[in-house]
Amino acid sequence: MRYIPVIGLEIxxxxxxxxxxxxxxxxxxxxxxxxxxxxRCSGLPGTLPVLNKNAVILAARAGIAVDGTVNNYSSFDRKNYFYPDLPKAYQITQFEHPISSGGFIEIGGRKLRIHHLHIEEDAGKLVHDDYECISMAxxxxxxxxLIEIVTEPDFRTIEEVQQFVEQMALRLKYAGVCDARMEQGSMRVDVNISIMPEGSDVFGTRAEIKNLNSIKAIGRAIEYEIKRQSEILDAGGQVVQETRRFNDNHGDTKALRSKEEAHDYRYFPEPDIPPVFLSDEEIEEIRAQVPEMPNKRVERYIGEYGLTAEEAALIVSDREFSDFYDKSAAASGCYKKTASLMLVGLNKLLNENPTPVSELKFGTRELSELALLWEENKINSNSAMEILEIMYAHGGTPAEIAGKHGMIMSADSDAAEKAVDKVLAENAKAAQDYKAGNKKLFGFLMGRAIGELGKSANPAVIKEILNKKL
Ligand SMILES: [Zn+2]
Incomplete structure (x- = not known):
């Protein structure tokens, strides 16, 4: 039978x-x-927690970044469970009244909804030494x-999940909430997954796969679970509600424990932390700290700046890079040329020699000047890229570099005409063949004329003269 997966996430x-x-x-x-x-953080008796105000602000920013509603009132609860990496034997979290409710991220035209987002504390880490047969805390x-972002079970494909997690990581980075380094564990994903027969709308029993720490692992774990659960149902069995662990080496999931329900944790209000009140004014102040999100930037780049979807997506994939683009393009008004300079020229240089954008030897002002020189046809595209390389290596201003290297294109049509005459005299056969119908030779003759004039060659002027003469 064919099954449809139903997936929800806890990030x-x-x-x-x-x-x-x-x-x-x-x-x-x-x-x-x-x-x-x-x-306090090792859970010794008699110590009292004091809430970090900045954690509340960052969590509220996260709520705003995913278009959620930041709540005026939120409060903390104790989630009771014993685990060796949690010495208090309870975790302080938000259960009844989370900091933010609702929100969504749109992927491929589908709104994937967020149920809520709450603040909690992380647990420690256990290090297992199989050789000595000991575990260390x-x-x-x-x-x-931490914030935990809980989605609705809206996901139906692996790609949706992966793109959502990528977009979430990007938004949290933009909002300055989290560095989202999955490989270091600063962002981890739990996947709840069940399957239902195609055509049905009754959800099956779900399994939860804990702590996935890469986009690839998320894909492999879901794929394995769909297969495992399908085989159980096909054989007439029943999926058990449980928590499972994904093994990256084997590409499979193993049962960890039977899944608890909320009441198993005996939640009760945390008596040592007063509730958090945020006034509407305070929430608006926090909102003002959150920059325009990448999805809005993509819309602007395509709708107002005329970039392609691919160009826009590449630029917003890094906030610093996107900020640099914005500032530079706004100064010159040359949106396409600035995108080319950054995506073709600058990206190549950054790939060869990774440097934070903030440490470049030139600023947005120099880049906007360069885009303008190119836009106004004062330099050609090769020179634009060459100047960018020089600025990248040594700094300097575009006009100065262009002048020094003779890159300002000559509007002098006399010189261009002389060069064209010379080329036509030297390549009489090619000129004749062109006239006889071999149109490809035009490019060859253009190239020769440009070669005669060097970096100051103005292709537009040469093209016009050449067309006239031929
Ligand atoms: Zn401490």
Whole structure:
């Protein structure tokens, strides 16, 4: 039988705060085990949590970044469970009243809905040493602020899930909420998946696959689960509701534990943290900190700037790059030329020698001047790219570089005419063949004339003269 997968996501993203969510320990990645731990985040009795204001602001920004509604009132609850990497034996999270509700990301014309987004603390990490047969606990990650983004079960294909996660990562980066480094675990995805027979609208029993940390792993895990569940149903069996772990080496999932329901956690309001009130004014202040999101930029680049969908998507894939484009293109008004300079020229240079855009030897002003020289036909396209390379290597201004290297195209039609005459005299046979119908030779003759004049050659002028003479 053919089955349709029904998929929902829970995305955990670490907030980019300086300190942890309920204590003053640094919020950083790596370092020696247990060197960023205090009585509070290691869960010693008698200590009290103090909520990090910046974590609330970043979580609210995340809500705004996904077009959710930031709530005026939110509060914290205790989720009780024992796990060796959670020394308090409960996690402080938001259950009844999350910081943000609703929202969506549109993929391929479908609105994939977000149910809500809440703040919680991360747990520590267990390091298993199979050789010594011991497990060690590293509590550095205990108390790192997280948001959990919970979607509706709206996904029907692997591609939708993967594109959604990519767009989510991009939006969180744009909003300065999370660096979304999946390989470092700062963004992790849990996938809830069930299948139903094609044509049915009754969801099946779902399995949850925890902690997927790459786009590829998400795809492989879903693919495996669809196959596993289909085989069970085809054989007349029943899928068991459970939590499973994906093994990246084997490409399969294994049962971890039977799935708990919310009531198993005995949630109750956290008595040590007062509720959070955000006034409408405070929410608007936070909204003002959130930049235009990449999906809106893509619309603007295509609709107002005339870029192709591909160009727009490439530019917005990095916020710094997109900001640089915006500033530069706005200054010159040369939207297409600026896109070419950045996507063809600059990207090639950055690939060869990766440099943050903020550390380039030229700024948006120089790039806009370069685009303008090209747009106004003062230099040709080869020179534009060459000047970009020189600016990349040594800095300088486009006009100065163009002057120094003789790249300003000559409007001098006398010189162009002389060059064309010379080329036609030297290549009389080619000229004759062209007139006899071999149209391909025009390019050859153009090339020769441009060669005569060097970098200052003005292709438009030469083309006109050549056309006249032939
Ligand atoms: Zn601490």
């Amino acid at each position: 955990h993203a670490e907030l980019q705060t300086a300190s942890k969510v309920f204590c003053g320990c640094a919020n950083e990645f790596g370092g020696a085990p247990n060197d960023r731990v205090c009585p 590293d509590y550095n990650r205990c108390g790192v602020p």
